[in-house]
Amino acid sequence: MIPNTGGPSDRDRILELTDLVALIAESVALRPKGREHVGLCPFHEDHKPSFAVVTHKGNAFYNCFACGASGNAIDFMMNYHRMEFIEALKFLALRAGIELQSRRESASSQDAADSPSSLRRANEAALRFYRRCLTDSSLGADVAAAYAARGIGPEMIERFALGASPASGQGLADYVGKIVANQSSLSEDRVDPETIVGSFEAAGLLRRRGIADAFRNRAMFPIFDELGRCIAFGARSIVEGDDPKYLNSPESPLFHKSKSLYGIHLAKRAIIQSRTAIVTEGYTDVIACHGAGFENVVATLGTALTADHARVLQRLCDTIVLLFDGDTAGQRAADRALEIFFRAPVDLKVCTLPQGMDPDELLREADGRNRFAQAIADAPDALSHMVQRFAAELAARPGLSARQRTVEAMLAKLASLGLGELSGIRRILVLDAIATESGIAVTELERTIAATRRAATPRTAADAATPLEIPRATARGSSERDLVSILLAWPSCARGRIVDSNSERTPLTEFILPGSIEDAPARAIYGAIFDWIEDGRGQRAPFTMQGILSELSDPAHKAIAAELFGLGTQRFPDEESALEGVSMAACALERLQQRIRLAKAPSPTTPEEMDQRLQQVRAVGLRPSAISMTARQDPEHPPVGSGNLGSASVLARADRMTGFTQVVSPALNKEFRP
Numbered sequence: 001m002i003p004n005t006g007g008p009s010d011r012d013r014i015l016e017l018t019d020l021v022a023l024i025a026e027s028v029a030l031r032p033k034g035r036e037h038v039g040l041c042p043f044h045e046d047h048k049p050s051f052a053v054v055t056h057k058g059n060a061f062y063n064c065f066a067c068g069a070s071g072n073a074i075d076f077m078m079n080y081h082r083m084e085f086i087e088a089l090k091f092l093a094l095r096a097g098i099e100l101q102s103r104r105e106s107a108s109s110q111d112a113a114d115s116p117s118s119l120r121r122a123n124e125a126a127l128r129f130y131r132r133c134l135t136d137s138s139l140g141a142d143v144a145a146a147y148a149a150r151g152i153g154p155e156m157i158e159r160f161a162l163g164a165s166p167a168s169g170q171g172l173a174d175y176v177g178k179i180v181a182n183q184s185s186l187s188e189d190r191v192d193p194e195t196i197v198g199s200f201e202a203a204g205l206l207r208r209r210g211i212a213d214a215f216r217n218r219a220m221f222p223i224f225d226e227l228g229r230c231i232a233f234g235a236r237s238i239v240e241g242d243d244p245k246y247l248n249s250p251e252s253p254l255f256h257k258s259k260s261l262y263g264i265h266l267a268k269r270a271i272i273q274s275r276t277a278i279v280t281e282g283y284t285d286v287i288a289c290h291g292a293g294f295e296n297v298v299a300t301l302g303t304a305l306t307a308d309h310a311r312v313l314q315r316l317c318d319t320i321v322l323l324f325d326g327d328t329a330g331q332r333a334a335d336r337a338l339e340i341f342f343r344a345p346v347d348l349k350v351c352t353l354p355q356g357m358d359p360d361e362l363l364r365e366a367d368g369r370n371r372f373a374q375a376i377a378d379a380p381d382a383l384s385h386m387v388q389r390f391a392a393e394l395a396a397r398p399g400l401s402a403r404q405r406t407v408e409a410m411l412a413k414l415a416s417l418g419l420g421e422l423s424g425i426r427r428i429l430v431l432d433a434i435a436t437e438s439g440i441a442v443t444e445l446e447r448t449i450a451a452t453r454r455a456a457t458p459r460t461a462a463d464a465a466t467p468l469e470i471p472r473a474t475a476r477g478s479s480e481r482d483l484v485s486i487l488l489a490w491p492s493c494a495r496g497r498i499v500d501s502n503s504e505r506t507p508l509t510e511f512i513l514p515g516s517i518e519d520a521p522a523r524a525i526y527g528a529i530f531d532w533i534e535d536g537r538g539q540r541a542p543f544t545m546q547g548i549l550s551e552l553s554d555p556a557h558k559a560i561a562a563e564l565f566g567l568g569t570q571r572f573p574d575e576e577s578a579l580e581g582v583s584m585a586a587c588a589l590e591r592l593q594q595r596i597r598l599a600k601a602p603s604p605t606t607p608e609e610m611d612q613r614l615q616q617v618r619a620v621g622l623r624p625s626a627i628s629m630t631a632r633q634d635p636e637h638p639p640v641g642s643g644n645l646g647s648a649s650v651l652a653r654a655d656r657m658t659g660f661t662q663v664v665s666p667a668l669n670k671e672f673r674p
Contacts, residue, residue: 013098014093039053050066054545056540066211070555121626125200126172127163156291204232279320305320314346351383474518477519480526485571486578488564488568496579498582525564
């Protein structure tokens with residue numbers, strides 16, 4: 001918890017100034033729905049929008065109703081973009097255009113060489129070095145000529161931050177040596193030289209043997225994440241015979257080839273606006289497309305389109321166009337990518353450019369832009385592409401047995417791709433298309449697929465997110481959560497006063513202490529509210545959901561807080577009814593505490609003491625239960641909404657919230673059950 005210093009903390013200022021919808025919309029396509037914005041959840045494999053961003057009533061938080069992911073702007077940066085807390089704080093501060101008041105720094109100087117922060121610093125330093133080399137005629141002249149030969153001019157070099165690795169094989173190693181030497185011995189942030197060198201080795205930029213460069217005499221293509229942070233490099237040879245033609249940085253905590261997309265940081269906005277993403281096979285294809293005005297283009301990094309790639313893109317768009325070369329390798333890549341059609345709720349198209357050209361070649365021609373745009377527009381969807389290839393194979397095998405084998409092979413492929421997991425309509429469309437080409441009834445195709453599935457090993461969704469395990473509440477815990485739900489929805493109610501058994505008006509935070517809350521999630525949430533009020537922040541402004549979420553460390557507690565906020569908003573449409581609801585819940589819980597104290601008191605031993613105990617129990621009142629009962633429309637139990645906080649009518653309603661219980665002594669009731 002950040003201590004109070006008399007004014008708003010850095011965290012609170014940042015949360016207040018961050019537009020959460022705009023922030024998340026940079027990574028997830030959101031659409032308005034009522035007072036919220038909804039989209040596909042970025043934290044699990046979501047097939048229908050279950051992710052909501054709530055910003056009304058002065059709050060700003062996100063919540064997934066399927067997997068339970070919840071939090072504020074800082075949580076989103078930490079959980080989605082894998083940032084550390086201080087890193088997320090600095091990023092959002094820079095984004096909001098504010099200067100952090102506190103000078104607290106992370107313990108970056110003590111980070112391990114292979115930690116994400118160390119790797120990121122190494123990549124950023126290498127990026128500066130490679131870019132500088134490209135402009136140095138003695139180091140990058142050959143690479144600059146290679147860029148020019150591919151039609152990559154200064155504008156695209158600047159936009160994609162392209163660079164060059166020198167041919168000596170010692171250029172970056174010498175640069176790292178200067179970084180180590182330039183550290184001040186008096187600086188508190190001085191990093192151990194072994195850690196600095198180790199971070200460049202862990203990032204795949206240096207080799208341990210003799211401390212030599214990993215990339216030499218190559219065109220350097222930095223690979224960025226969605227936020228524009230350098231996470232790796234792709235290096236292309238410029239000399240014939242210098243194999244392999246392409247080298248990538250090794251996998252690391254920052255970089256995973258199966259998830260990373262080249263150009264995503266520049267293409268993201270255009271993808272969201274056009275609702276379409278074009279996926280090519282290489283760096284230069286992406287650069288050529290952007291240079292020609294097609295900015296919704298990204299590339300995979302030497303791999304076929306994976307389910308992870310699709311999950312990144314489907315949250316930004318509705319349609320993915322796979323743009324592959326017309327050669328055999330390109331067709332195989334297109335066939336492998338068909339699995340995405342079965343795994344992700346996105347329209348997938350397969351485009352082959354005319355005459356087997358790649359985008360770079362086509363876009364250099366006089367009418368290349370128009371032909372490129374037409375090819376994208378005419379691209380068949382994945383199902384049509386698959387059926388066309390199936391029909392071609394059937395036509396090439398006219399024999400009965402050969403046709404049977406072709407159909408069985410296609411059905412086996414469909415089963416392995418996950419046909420059984422498709423929704424009903426999508427599944428029928430696939431089978432109808434196969435039936436039309438083969439002349440075999442859909443029912444027979446279904447039987448063959450079922451037999452194939454029984455014989456095959458079941459597919460698993462190992463990469464599916466495991467939903468949070470939300471602890472269930474007891475009857476008392478439900479009452480406690482209900483109290484918290486009103487406070488989250490109506491923060492001003494937390495400063496109300498409750499009429500206690502002595503008819504005195506007591507502040508809520510004195511009437512109910514966090515330690516008296518039994519339910520762990522409710523206790524954690526109420527504790528955060530309690531601290532906000534008691535440490536002085538509540539005098540300046542009511543607490544907010546994003547502020548409370550910042551105080552909660554348990555993801556399950558964050559999820560419950562988001563759910564309770566929604567419940568409180570639904571049950572209590574105005575502040576007056578919310579005030580009464582708080583008083584009712586608080587009184588019921590206070591009476592329960594009194595009954596617990598009576599149950600734990602020494603057992604009465606005489607008839608007079610038993611009678612006195614019975615009167616005490618009757619005076620305390622009835623069993624508390626969830627305040628949702630107050631919402632029922634019953635003439636004898638009118639809905640909450642009239643009267644003032646602490647009035648006699650509220651106390652009377654608190655009595656009606658409970659059911660009689662007889663707790664007199666162990667002699668009358670051996671087991672006390674609150």
